[in-house]
Amino acid sequence: MALRLVTKNLSSRISPKLCSASLLHSHATSFGFKEVREEEKSQMVGKVFSNVASNYDLMNDFMSGGLHRLWKDRLVSKLSPFPGMKHLDVAGGTGDVAFRILESVNSIKRRALQDPLNDDLQEETRIYVCDINPNMLDVGKNRALEKGLGEDKSLVWVQGDAEALSFEDNSMDGYTIAFGIRNVTHIEKVLSEAYRVLKRGGRFLCLELSHVDIPVFKELYDFYSFSVIPRLGEIVAGDRESYQYLVESIRRFPPQEKFASMIADAGFQKVEYENLVGGVVAIHSGLKI
């Protein structure tokens, strides 16, 4: 016990840069609690999401008791969408965040009534949904069709890598990534790409499962995560392993303060975060000035 404390003190005195580098390296080579080769991580995560895609939304409802809907509502409200905006939702495969943004923009249009300027702007609204996994995108595209948004040219679906985005510099008014950044191999690349594509004045928003510190609640949450969730995955989706990965990956992801400093390192200003449900999820935000 004492030895652990001493080494902890030592490591925090060693240059913070070294600490950051080792943290990032450990994220790049961790698949939940397993150690994997960096080049393998992306494929392994890909398999997880191809497996869960068809049950993804249902499982989200089960695991969060429907709360994920409120969390996404909160995320979009912080974005303050406007007609004519160009927005990029990364790792947004099944479309939850994109649909909400579109609805929010459309509701502004309705409120503005017969405003010809607003109508033209409305035409210009573009929400790009980018996901590395084609199965998730298929689910999203089909959901759009069911909602009658199949022909809506405001929604653009793109298969791409968050670490190497196919969008121009300074082209986006907003960037969101919901429950996605935990799964990438190189967090810092994703953050720097986010910074690159955002316009000056653009907003970065990240909704992610995070760390709970509250005593007792933490223990309950741990029990729920490690005993209930994988079992639920087994029963509902017939896939225990994928959900085991999901809960482990939450624990391996940097805590709120650390992640906030990584966002600041990427160049963002006014970096802040809001804990929801005692830290079960956190919304981090930053501004590109």
Add this chain to the structure above:
Amino acid sequence: MVRLSKWLLKEAGTGVNKTLSEILVCPLSKQALRVCEEPPSLISDSIGVSFPMKDGIPCLVPTDGKILDTDDTMKHDNAADDSANNK
């Protein structure tokens, strides 16, 4: 229903291709892309790579790109076999 939705996706795809090439750039070089109608793909001339399009969705993941021979895109099929073997 599934067939109808697949057909709709395909139809929506061809019209949207041109608009996509105006918005999207190559994920590696960040330079402009060129549309190729058959087979549907986006070409990055700056690095000589073509990215496929499936059901109107452009696949711009760097590892999905197929390196083109300098001649033209006719050798696309061979490249597709190679990348399939590599995978």
